[in-house]
Amino acid sequence: YENELTYHTHQQNGTEAEFHEAYEAAVDSVRADLGATHPLRIDGEAVETGDSFGVQSPGDFDLEIGEFAAGEAEEVEAAVDAASAAQPDWEAMEPEERTEFFTDAADLLRERKYEFAAALSLENGKNRTEAMADVDEAIDFLDFYSREFERTDGYRFDTGEPTPGQHTRNILRPYGVFGVIAPFNFPVAITMGMTAGALITGNTVVLKPASATPLVAHMYVDLLEDAGIPDGVINLVTGGGSDVGNPLVEHEDVAGVAFTGSRAVGLGIQETFSELGKRGPVIAELGGKNPVIVTDEADLDDAVEGVMKGAFSFSGQKCSATSRVYVDESLIDEFTDRLVAETEELTIGEPTAEDTFVSPLIDDSALEHYLEIAEKAREDGEVLTGGAEVEDDALPEGRYVEPTVVADIPHEHELATEEHFVPFLTVHPISDLEEGIEKSNDSEYGLCAGIFSEDESEVEQWFDEIESGMCYANRSQSATTGALVQAQPFGGWKFSGTTGKFAGGYWYLQQFMREQTQTRVE
Numbered sequence: 001y002e003n004e005l006t007y008h009t010h011q012q013n014g015t016e017a018e019f020h021e022a023y024e025a026a027v028d029s030v031r032a033d034l035g036a037t038h039p040l041r042i043d044g045e046a047v048e049t050g051d052s053f054g055v056q057s058p059g060d061f062d063l064e065i066g067e068f069a070a071g072e073a074e075e076v077e078a079a080v081d082a083a084s085a086a087q088p089d090w091e092a093m094e095p096e097e098r099t100e101f102f103t104d105a106a107d108l109l110r111e112r113k114y115e116f117a118a119a120l121s122l123e124n125g126k127n128r129t130e131a132m133a134d135v136d137e138a139i140d141f142l143d144f145y146s147r148e149f150e151r152t153d154g155y156r157f158d159t160g161e162p163t164p165g166q167h168t169r170n171i172l173r174p175y176g177v178f179g180v181i182a183p184f185n186f187p188v189a190i191t192m193g194m195t196a197g198a199l200i201t202g203n204t205v206v207l208k209p210a211s212a213t214p215l216v217a218h219m220y221v222d223l224l225e226d227a228g229i230p231d232g233v234i235n236l237v238t239g240g241g242s243d244v245g246n247p248l249v250e251h252e253d254v255a256g257v258a259f260t261g262s263r264a265v266g267l268g269i270q271e272t273f274s275e276l277g278k279r280g281p282v283i284a285e286l287g288g289k290n291p292v293i294v295t296d297e298a299d300l301d302d303a304v305e306g307v308m309k310g311a312f313s314f315s316g317q318k319c320s321a322t323s324r325v326y327v328d329e330s331l332i333d334e335f336t337d338r339l340v341a342e343t344e345e346l347t348i349g350e351p352t353a354e355d356t357f358v359s360p361l362i363d364d365s366a367l368e369h370y371l372e373i374a375e376k377a378r379e380d381g382e383v384l385t386g387g388a389e390v391e392d393d394a395l396p397e398g399r400y401v402e403p404t405v406v407a408d409i410p411h412e413h414e415l416a417t418e419e420h421f422v423p424f425l426t427v428h429p430i431s432d433l434e435e436g437i438e439k440s441n442d443s444e445y446g447l448c449a450g451i452f453s454e455d456e457s458e459v460e461q462w463f464d465e466i467e468s469g470m471c472y473a474n475r476s477q478s479a480t481t482g483a484l485v486q487a488q489p490f491g492g493w494k495f496s497g498t499t500g501k502f503a504g505g506y507w508y509l510q511q512f513m514r515e516q517t518q519t520r521v522e
């Protein structure tokens with residue numbers, strides 16, 4: 001198979017001026033349509049419920065994103081019934097027949113990408129470039145998974161005649177109905193990636209998006225419907241985590257779950273599967289506590305820039321965010337001074353503004369958590385910068401907080417061991433690379449890790465010894481975040497990813513299928 005990396009969508013966004021112009025036009029048009037009421041989508045029909053919830057923009061509480069139907073067990077039941085009824089015909093299609101819906105959806109998404117990026121900025125607070133990267137990654141998922149499924153002929157292999165007169169095929173087949181449960185932080189790419197994985201392989205889906213980001217999930221279902229996907233193949237049930245999530249996971253006809261989100265919820269889903277004796281997969285992509293080592297052989301310019309961007313892009317609300325940095329004691333003072341000075345220069349602003357780097361936090365519990373850990377950091381360590389809400393009358397009412405750098409926190413302290421999912425970074429001294437690796441690995445997580453060292457042998461040693469799915473050396477663009485579909489398959493070790501196969505990689509789709517060997521005597 002030729003490993004051609006021909007299509008990454010982010011390389012096709014035109015000049016910067018064209019990008020900003022198109023994005024701004026899309027923000028105006030998306031804003032004009034906000035505030036609508038959105039029912040559930042079951043079996044191709046709009047379904048009203050007795051209850052609903054409103055979503056406001058995290059960057060401007062006066063901006064009503066919309067009112068969304070709140071589903072419960074009854075609606076989950078109807079959605080699973082629709083998905084079960086649609087599944088046999090969906091599975092019976094030839095690989096190219098099914099993938100065509102997704103390559104067509106990718107084409108439509110290319111046409112609508114600015115609209116999606118604008119909606120994303122308004123709904124979940126991503127700045128322009130982060131929003132566009134989320135959409136571009138989604139396009140890449142749709143294209144790559146389609147091409148992979150076609151390339152493998154839908155994972156069907158003719159094994160020939162083991163004995164004369166007997167003919168055998170070894171194939172992968174879908175499980176049936178998948179529940180797809182998505183997080184708020186990559187609500188376009190991850191939602192589309194997981195859903196496309198389940199659907200392309202012949203399963204049908206009940207999708208439950210995060211409560212903070214239901215609008216872009218509706219836009220995704222529109223996309224698939226506009227690409228002609230049959231009724232019942234994808235069903236959308238918005239609502240609360242446990243109101244919708246629990247009945248979906250527990251439903252006897254839901255064979256498997258694709259989940260991306262926090263460790264606690266993901267492990268809970270696995271436990272439910274095991275308690276109920278369910279045999280299908282729970283494909284779980286969980287959190288991270290991503291370490292970076294800066295050795296005495298590091299280029300400090302690269303290290304400061306990479307750590308700052310890794311920690312504070314999208315306000316640290318990334319599973320891959322850099323959250324602890326281990327710096328050789330010979331340069332920790334200089335590193336920290338420069339990191340603090342450069343962090344204080346970052347622009348905190350409205351998500352749609354051109355120069356915004358740090359965007360607002362998603363919801364009230366994230367804000368409360370941020371303020372709580374900032375207080376704890378003041379008590380147990382030293383806050384070098386940040387630790388407070390932004391006071392700026394020019395900003396609309398939203399959840400704007402300062403990126404925070406903290407020193408003098410012991411390596412074992414909960415601030416340095418738990419995932420916080422806000423812009424919060426702890427800095428720790430190390431005496432050598434070995435100590436850095438040992439402390440990096442002393443974690444239940446193993447998602448992303450970084451190193452800054454100009455010494456090739458240090459980098460090689462680190463690649464050999466670091467316990468992490470994603471390992472990045474000397475990346476000033478961002479120490480630990482950012483992966484390209486197919487080129488850099490994304491996933492974690494340990495409690496960061498409990499099933500092990502990486503999103504956007506060559507082994508991802510097989511997880512949604514079970515194996516069958518068919519022998520016939522002719």
Ligand code: NAD
Pocket residue numbers: 181182183184185186190208209210211240241242244245246249260261262263265266268269285286287288318319320419421447491492496497
């Ligand atoms: P979350 O766990 O709070 O929510 C994820 C989804 O689970 C949401 O749709 C939520 O409504 C749903 N949910 C909540 N309770 C549920 C229940 N009892 N049963 C079923 N579903 C339930 O996560 P989040 O705050 O949306 O996202 C942030 C988390 O996601 C972080 O921990 C981050 O590290 C992780 N994440 C991991 C990856 C990865 O690839 N490893 C990528 C992105 C995000």
